[in-house]
Amino acid sequence: MSQWSGEQSVAEYGDLQASAMAVDCTGQFAVLAGRKVMTLVDLDNPTDRVTKLTRQSKFDISCVQWHPYPVCGDLFATACNQRLDLFSWTSYGNINQKCSMRGHSRTVSDLDWSPFDVNIIASCSVDSYTHLWDIRDPKKPSNSFQTVAGASQVKWNKVTNNLFATTHEGDKGSSPLQYIAAHLSKIHGLDWSPESETNFATSSQDGTVKFWDSSNPRQSKGVITSGSPVWRARYTPFGHGLITAVVPN
Template sequence: MGRTIKKARKAKPKKSKKKTEASSSSNHAVASGPAKVWQPGVDALEDGEELQFDPEAYNYLRGFGIGWSCLSFDVVRDQLRLVRSEFPHTLYGVAGTQAEKASLNYIGVFKLSNINGKKREPIPASAVDGDTDVDSDSSSDEEDEEINEDTKPILHLKKVAHAGCVNRIRSMTQKPHICATWGDTGHVQVWDLSSFLNSLAESGASAPKEDDIIHKHLPMKVFSGHKDEGYAIDWSPLVTGRLVSGDCNKCIHLWEPTSNNWNVDANPFVGHTASVEDLQWSPTEADIFASCSVDGTISIWDVRTGKKPSISVKAHKADVNVISWNRLASCMIASGCDDGSFSVHDLRSIQDSLVAHFEYHKKAITSIEWSPHEASSLAVTSEDHQLTIWDLSLERDTEEEAEFRAKMKEQANAPDDLPPQLLFAHQGRFCVHIIAEQLFHP
């Protein structure tokens, strides 16, 4: 029997009747009355209304910024392993800025520590027992958290000067202190950020004043062989130091590591008819990588067999912005489109590869990532300011859903047309949001 969309019931942004009421109390003020699932791009706010998130939907939610807007960031893998079941958590990351002046750009190397949260039941006991007034408990918990200084997260930041805006940044799997950046200057650069990460690891409880200093630091390698700027770049998870970079001029270059540097093949891989938007290495085959393009296709390449794609699939009717290769089911690859749709393809059946196609998001898909825990789950972000989490193994079961609605009473006030595969929706903007135990990147 397929599961219902019960998990989606937890994502319930709430309305407050007046902005003045919300602003005069806690930042997390919650209106009284039954909650409603908010659908961005579908529902509209009335005069004097604003959205409030439901704290019961999150183990932890916190927003932060590193200065200028960032088009790309990556989680830096550490020694704490993938499964992190006990709070507090610590997170290391890198991000690249899009400053208003080229000279003001930098790589932000950051550490977010003292991430505290709570484990929650899938269905609150109070809801099953018939007590629907869960907001008061949630509000009191949040007030206690705000009063207790020990529960506040700590952000430490190091800024490394970067020539021009950073289109994309990626940390190497095997050596996380090595990062590659794609700049709008048309250069791909590789950086050793170990000194900054080591400094962050030794940082104390308070953020130092030197966080505002932009450090001068030379890259290990600068490649200027691309004829245009680009966004596509990926490190191999199987061959340490192997890299591919793709540009807006349809070309893909292969980087092979040497003892202390890289040899970049000047003869590019060419097969797309428009800009290469994203690249990803196979999780199981060391010589295979995938690409996607503005031409609407996904291509599979084998570095041993020449400079043309081995497979090419027409995946979307518009630009394919991003792809993600499933690490737990390596025959599956997901893609996100400029029209707001995303798809899943099975590479074992090229002629009829489409497994799933969703048109939930209202604007362009900006990132997509399979879960490292469950082969059927993936996260999607969009320019409609949503992050959604999906489980493709789910099917709608009307009997089970009716039983769940009866248990939840008015709290299960969700639209009937939500896809059953949709588990969770987060809406936010202007800052990086870290959602504990929902972040798919290990």
């Protein structure tokens, strides 16, 4: 499939019972991850599975993310229960586990690779901690941040280094740069604009997507209203578009 086109291709993988999916930085490969198996799929030939790795776990994979840098394009990370796992895959079709990162006391809810440092990945959990990990030394977090409520999303700023945002249910964080009461219901999605260091979007159970400027956070810059909860909202790479995933009522 060409990168930007209206072409559609459909393939079913019901036997995988996948709970998470991610596409690599080239747009060619996807990993489908579930409780019992992880499978690599070539999106140019989606009915053919490149390789699979059988898992022995009683927990689902809550999220998976490929490394955003082409130089590390063989790497992807998963979150399962309280642990992060780093995998690589080879041109021979093998998926190899490189390391595990353990630091959370509750289920990991999200992870995000740094867009500026190839070795750094952030993770957040309902245990109220957001950890930063250096994959060169995965035995413990390189830095940790605590709030009074668990986080459901963590996202790095795409323009400014060393800045990330998290979403929470609760009244306030302990030491954030800013606290923004964005929605009355749970926030399911968060994404920074690829063009502005202060602009980001949130999506919520309340059926809205809101656009924010962190330099003036008292009121949202705009709102998209949906008739159903909005599970995810993501900026397109060219910055002027937004893709949403809605949960039907």
